[in-house]
Amino acid sequence: MSKRAYNFCAGPAALPEAVLKQAQADLLDWQGRGLSVMEMSHRGDDFTAISSKAEQDLRDLLVIPSDYKVLFLQGGASLQFAQVALNLLPEGGKADYIDTGIWSRKAIEQAQNYGAVNVAASAKKYDYLAIPGQNEWQLSKDAAYVHYTPNETIGGLEYGWIPETGDIPLVADASSNLLSRSLDVSRFGLIYAGAQKNIGPSGLVVVIVQEDLLGRARSSCPKLLDYKVEADNGSMYNTPATFSWYLSGLVFQWLKEQGGLPAIERINRQKQELLYGYIDNSEMYVNPIAKNDRSWMNVPFRLQDERLDKVFLDGAEERGLLYLQGHRSVGGMRASIYNAVSLEAVQALVAYMTEFEKEHG
Ligand SMILES: *Cc1c(COP(=O)(O)O)cnc(C)c1O
Numbered sequence: 001m002s003k004r005a006y007n008f009c010a011g012p013a014a015l016p017e018a019v020l021k022q023a024q025a026d027l028l029d030w031q032g033r034g035l036s037v038m039e040m041s042h043r044g045d046d047f048t049a050i051s052s053k054a055e056q057d058l059r060d061l062l063v064i065p066s067d068y069k070v071l072f073l074q075g076g077a078s079l080q081f082a083q084v085a086l087n088l089l090p091e092g093g094k095a096d097y098i099d100t101g102i103w104s105r106k107a108i109e110q111a112q113n114y115g116a117v118n119v120a121a122s123a124k125k126y127d128y129l130a131i132p133g134q135n136e137w138q139l140s141k142d143a144a145y146v147h148y149t150p151n152e153t154i155g156g157l158e159y160g161w162i163p164e165t166g167d168i169p170l171v172a173d174a175s176s177n178l179l180s181r182s183l184d185v186s187r188f189g190l191i192y193a194g195a196q197k198n199i200g201p202s203g204l205v206v207v208i209v210q211e212d213l214l215g216r217a218r219s220s221c222p223k224l225l226d227y228k229v230e231a232d233n234g235s236m237y238n239t240p241a242t243f244s245w246y247l248s249g250l251v252f253q254w255l256k257e258q259g260g261l262p263a264i265e266r267i268n269r270q271k272q273e274l275l276y277g278y279i280d281n282s283e284m285y286v287n288p289i290a291k292n293d294r295s296w297m298n299v300p301f302r303l304q305d306e307r308l309d310k311v312f313l314d315g316a317e318e319r320g321l322l323y324l325q326g327h328r329s330v331g332g333m334r335a336s337i338y339n340a341v342s343l344e345a346v347q348a349l350v351a352y353m354t355e356f357e358k359e360h361g
Pocket of ligand 1: 075076077078079103149151152153174175194197
């Protein structure tokens, strides 16, 4: 038996061991059919069973209302930055965006190619250490939609609330926190999430879209990027990422077996309380984010003395604690503690941090 490391990678991220074992058992011979999922027609009965069960399980987990379509697309969250605008921003129209960090700014940059973007609020005034409250937002009356990033994976900021936008559709890049806790999907016009953080392997992006928003793509929108075309074709206008879809389905099943989102939320709450609690009480580590705006999923932290960073990371690796270095744009450390990262993994991290503080503090 090989030993599995504690994996704190921001993405592609840890997957539940039970899911990997199931995939391993299925690999050569899925359900006695004599072939792997990768080798099946996406239009055959076998894959249809896999893909529709995955969709139903996701619907059950998030309690997605029936007037929403669920799409399993490719191109990652980054293509959604353009695809959202191509579908929802009319020629000559305007959209509101909230800037809370690197991922929101990438979304803004892409949308600007297609129309007017009003940055209705920016965390810049707080050095990206806090999220501007909605009372500080300058929303437009005539925006086609409002886009925000519920969890900034790199900066480590997360909204503990859902913005109120009245009749204007709310669009969310929930790549790094979808499925981490319960969510009222009916508050959104559209939610998208790249799979490789909290859903499954890369190669897949999940889009949950209110039906009224379909059929609005501008004429220059490539057919493959038109949400209505994908919705009408069950996300199979062309060949979908079948293996990623299947594996994500196993993750949804695993989540249901854990007790669904209320249960995973309890564990995620414990994990982040343990880690932030330890950081805040230590003399050696710092997380500078405003307490109410701290991410449950991505916990950046610094050492008081950054000359020790390399020693810390080398020691972590020796103990099987992987990928704790911060994003290349910010440095320091970051622990991503998605659903598949167990409480035990976070306990092992805190034990190492404690030991390191004793030795070098
Ligand atoms: C990772 C990430 C992205 C980019 O995802 P890709 O699938 O690599 O395009 C976008 N937004 C957020 C919030 C992310 O965490």
